[in-house]
Amino acid sequence: MTDLSGLIQSDAAADRVVPPAGFTVQLTLFSAGAMAFLAVFALALSLAAGRLAVHWGTELARSSTLRISAHAEQMDTQVAAALRVLETTPGVESARALDTTEQQALLEPWFGPGLPIDMLPVPRLIEILETGAGYDAPGLRLRLQGEVPGAVLDDHTRYRRPLVSAAAHLRVLGWLSILLISGTLAAMVTLAANAALAANSQVIGVLRLVGATDAYIARAFVRRFTLRAITGAAVGMMLGLAGIWLLPEGDTANDLLTGFALTGWHWGLPVLIPPLAGATAFLATRAAAARVLRGLA
Amino acid sequence: MNPTRGCGTTNRANGVKGRQTVIELENVAYSYGGGELLSDLSIKLAPGSFHFLTGPSGAGKSTFLKLCYAALLPTAGQVRLFGAxxxxxxxxxxxxxxxxxxVVHxxxxxxxxLPLxxxxxxxxxxxxxxxxxxxANLKDLLQWVGLTNRASALPPELSGGERQRAALARAVIMAPDVVLADEPTGNIDWEMSQRLLQLLIELNRMGKTIMVATHDLSLIRAAKTQVQARVLRIKNRRLQLAGADL
Structure with a gap:
């Protein structure tokens, strides 16, 4: 607490006892800035992956697709029969057949626009939305087998699970990246602080000669490095936010690449990066100073 | 020599009795790099006393002073500073x-x-x-050492004499009980040495305990005409009271 209060209270005379110049200034500023810049992207990645995991885990889990393959002249009959079955199935909230335009949109990425879908033997798709309790998938399959022989029920489980798992892993990787970035920042600040303390051993000797306690000497260095780290991280954060802001807009809920952005209150989260960088620098410099001052005894 | 302002030296021959000492060394030895630099030193510095410490280069004068302000710890014996x-x-x-x-180095x-x-x-x-x-105190102090017009100069811009006087001003700004000076006249001319000596004598007259390590015997002779100073000599790793040869 004493260290923290000493850090917050400005003491112009005490700040001046450590020479201001040296490469450690640039090293600390650049490291903090670069790490904060990367942290913004890691944060955005983690949040985007989280949104995807939620979407795939909840929205897709509540929907299924019924694919009906039949001769053209029997298609409408089969679709109607399938819809009747679904209307009477407990756990099915709604079911509707996709129209021609929707099916064209689904195939457009592979066949391009203007596909004459009416002339092709393309199966019809029925979108099923479940209630919260869900339906009995094996039971529905048995009923469809009997009443709509060409129907295939796809409850999305097969591809939803790996997607949800991948999104969850991406989210964990995002947070892990932030931890690694913090560790790297701590290492860089420690190196810079060690270098600064070693370069200023003569200054430390003079300060000790005139009665400075180790706590006073450490505080002078800790304060300087912490403020540098906060300044560098603030600049890095602003640049990172600008980078995110300049990304093309996309579907933030469905697509990781085009949805790699911050939404709503998430824009406020990067503001935490500079204070966290400051806290990291504070702890790293304090430990380095204690170690070096012990060694210089 | 006034015994109430004096000190005791080696082998307890000149020990001060009945006075509170500011610095006391008892059977102190200091070894460095496998060899013993100082051996069996005993001395008590009384408040307000003035001492010179002399001896050839490498005799251990600086080491002795460092023991007196706890920059070094003895390898044997005991150093008591203000009773601790x-x-x-x-x-x-x-x-x-x-x-x-x-301390004046x-x-x-x-x-x-930083400016002066x-x-x-x-x-x-x-x-x-x-x-x-x-x-106000700072300005008085700079005036006392004759550096008022050099207050904003950086140390590299100062002459040897100015640096020594500035170091003395820094050493006394906290109104210390003891001033230790290690070869304070080593890099300055005779005239400046005399000026610095006068400042040290003034401090002593204010009641400060002074110890000056120097190999400049002419400085010691000049001082002895003005102040009751005891002269100690480090010889063969031991502390001796210097005699009339000074």
Missing amino acids: DARTMDRTAVALLRQRVG QDCQFLDH IENVALPLTVAGRNVAHEE
Whole structure:
């Protein structure tokens, strides 16, 4: 607490006892800035992956697709029969057949626009939305087998699970990246602080000669490095936010690449990066100073 | 010599009795690099006493002074500073001790990026005192050492004599009980040496305990005409009271 209060209270005379110049200034500023810049992207990645995991885990889990393959002249009959079955199935909230335009949109990425879908033997798709309790998938399959022989029920489980798992892993990787970035920042600040303390051993000797306690000497260095780290991280954060802001807009809920952005209150989260960088620098410099001052005894 | 302002030296032959000592060494030895540099030193410095410490280069004068302000700890024996055993003092206690013992080094040891006035005020700064409130005292002190017009100069811009006087001003700004000076006239001319000596004598007359390590015998002779000073000599690793050869 004493260290923290000493850090917050400005003491112009005490700040001046450590020479201001040296490469450690640039090293600390650049490291903090670069790490904060990367942290913004890691944060955005983690949040985007989280949104995807939620979407795939909840929205897709509540929907299924019924694919009906039949001769053209029997298609409408089969679709109607399938819809009747679904209307009477407990756990099915709604079911509707996709129209021609929707099916064209689904195939457009592979066949391009203007596909004459009416002339092709393309199966019809029925979108099923479940209630919260869900339906009995094996039971529905048995009923469809009997009443709509060409129907295939796809409850999305097969591809939803790996997607949800991948999104969850991406989210964990995002947070892990932030931890690694913090560790790297701590290492860089420690190196810079060690270098600064070693370069200023003569200054430390003079300060000790005139009665400075180790706590006073450490505080002078800790304060300087912490403020540098906060300044560098603030600049890095602003640049990172600008980078995110300049990304093309996309579907933030469905697509990781085009949805790699911050939404709503998430824009406020990067503001935490500079204070966290400051806290990291504070702890790293304090430990380095204690170690070096012990060694210089 | 006035025994109430004197000191005791080796082998307890000249021990001070009945006086509170500021610095006391008892059977102190100091070894460095496998060899013994100082051996079996015993001395008591009384408040207000003036001492010269002499001896050839490498005899251990600086080491002796460092033992007196806990920059070094003895390898044998006991050093008591204001009654406290130096071995039992933690680093904070040593730092606080430095506010009671002003030290003037031969090389002065300044912070080259700070102007002279801030260097002189450094003990106040590190003690957490508001330097702005001490401005009048600072100016008086600079005037006393004759450096008023050099207050804003950086240490590298100062002459040897100016640096020594600035170091003395810094050493006394906290009103210490003891001033230790290590070869303070080593890099300055005779005239400046005399001026510095006068400042040390003035401090002694104010009641400060002074110890000056020097190999400059003419300085000692000049001082002895003005102040009751005891002259100690380090010879063959031991402390001796210097005789009439000085």
